[in-house]
Amino acid sequence: MHMPLSDTLGLNLMAANQHQADHNRERFDAWQLLCLNVMSSPGAGKTSLLEATITALAPQLAMAVLEGDMTTQLDAERLEAVGVPVVPITTGRACHLDAAMVSGGLRQLQARLSPADLDLLWVENVGNLVCPAEFEVGEHLKVALLSVTEGDDKPLKYPVMFREADCVLITKVDLLPYLPVEVERFEEHIHAVNPAATVFQLSASSGVGLQAWYQWLLDTSREHTQALTGQTITAGRSAHEPVAV
Amino acid sequence: MHEVDMTKCLLLSLQEWKREHEPHTPCVSAVHLEVGDFTCVEPAALRFTFAAAVQGTWLDGSKLQIATVPLRARCLGCSAVYAPEPDQAYRSPCCDRPMEEIISGRELRICSVDYSLSPLSASPQSSGSTSLSSR
Numbered sequence: 001m002h003m004p005l006s007d008t009l010g011l012n013l014m015a016a017n018q019h020q021a022d023h024n025r026e027r028f029d030a031w032q033l034l035c036l037n038v039m040s041s042p043g044a045g046k047t048s049l050l051e052a053t054i055t056a057l058a059p060q061l062a063m064a065v066l067e068g069d070m071t072t073q074l075d076a077e078r079l080e081a082v083g084v085p086v087v088p089i090t091t092g093r094a095c096h097l098d099a100a101m102v103s104g105g106l107r108q109l110q111a112r113l114s115p116a117d118l119d120l121l122w123v124e125n126v127g128n129l130v131c132p133a134e135f136e137v138g139e140h141l142k143v144a145l146l147s148v149t150e151g152d153d154k155p156l157k158y159p160v161m162f163r164e165a166d167c168v169l170i171t172k173v174d175l176l177p178y179l180p181v182e183v184e185r186f187e188e189h190i191h192a193v194n195p196a197a198t199v200f201q202l203s204a205s206s207g208v209g210l211q212a213w214y215q216w217l218l219d220t221s222r223e224h225t226q227a228l229t230g231q232t233i234t235a236g237r238s239a240h241e242p243v244a245v
Numbered sequence: 246m247h248e249v250d251m252t253k254c255l256l257l258s259l260q261e262w263k264r265e266h267e268p269h270t271p272c273v274s275a276v277h278l279e280v281g282d283f284t285c286v287e288p289a290a291l292r293f294t295f296a297a298a299v300q301g302t303w304l305d306g307s308k309l310q311i312a313t314v315p316l317r318a319r320c321l322g323c324s325a326v327y328a329p330e331p332d333q334a335y336r337s338p339c340c341d342r343p344m345e346e347i348i349s350g351r352e353l354r355i356c357s358v359d360y361s362l363s364p365l366s367a368s369p370q371s372s373g374s375t376s377l378s379s380r
Binding site: 003004005006007008009010011012013014015016017094095096098130131133134135156157159160163188189191192193194195 | 247250251253254255257258262271274278280283284285286331334335336343344345347353354355356357358359360361362
């Protein structure tokens with residue numbers, strides 16, 4: 001006879017990923033760099049935004065990119081072309097980056113440069129509005145993009161992604177004159193699921209709205225460094241902690 | 246199909262738990278999870294990937310029991326607890342405020358494991374079981 005037993009675990013289902021993510025964040029903090037996880041559906045403009053942002057802010061911030069892509073290195077090549085170190089992370093069948101993949105990317109990055117010389121590390125996630133939302137990689141902040149061509153209902157259809165994002169960028173606003181949409185509806189739906197989100201409207205191709213986004217990045221980077229050097233580290237929110245308002 | 250990677254995370258945690266019982270290998274009958282409705286997890290997909298992943302392993306034959314947890318939020322206008330609905334833009338029906346404080350629905354939790362040990366090694370080391378209904 002076997003005695004039936006039961007153990008209470010009370011663990012996060014994602015505990016294994018969370019441990020690695022926490023470890024990644026400890027390293028970012030030791031290097032005093034800010035790590036941003038950039039997420040969106042495919043084609044929302046992540047790479048175009050990074051091309052414009054890196055070009056504009058290169059004189060002020062030392063940056064590098066961990067580039068998640070399912071099968072190709074096309075995005076990595078585009079970003080290398082603007083003169084920033086890029087480590088491609090080919091995820092194969094996986095539709096998101098996880099903390100272990102980012103840890104592997106960090107090892108490759110360290111072989112090329114000293115991360116402590118960086119101010120900002122971009123993690124460009126795989127284009128997907130579902131999976132990346134649940135996989136923390138050690139980032140300090142999550143940035144989600146939503147292009148106006150996708151429709152204003154996306155925050156309601158993919159609420160976890162937009163709820164988890166600290167900053168939401170409404171992209172391709174230069175196309176608004178050609179679309180039967182109102183940009184106010186995008187903002188309204190983002191704030192319905194995430195009233196605390198910082199929202200910007202911009203277009204990487206026309207340049208409209210980019211200045212406010214750049215200023216937010218510079219301010220966030222400076223405040224982050226100050227917080228770290230002041231030893232009052234506010235590590236990224238845990239993946240499943242509701243946002244306090 | 247991120248449930249595959251979530252299953253890998255789950256198996257790593259169970260592997261860790263198994264080590265506490267060494268040198269014995271617990272015979273697991275059920276693993277109880279809580280999955281919130283406001284997560285990116287599809288319980289059926291998780292059950293499917295778990296069943297496939299444990300074949301031929303020490304967890305072969307164990308069942309994944311998933312209790313879903315509904316999304317609930319607190320309206321910061323009047324403190325009422327409500328069930329946010331996508332077609333209402335998740336807003337509170339009482340004060341028409343956005344979804345501010347989520348009080349349940351984000352759970353992704355490994356609650357407990359039901360198992361047995363061989364008679365010789367059975368010891369009263371298990372902690373209390375949690376009462377969870379399946380699904």
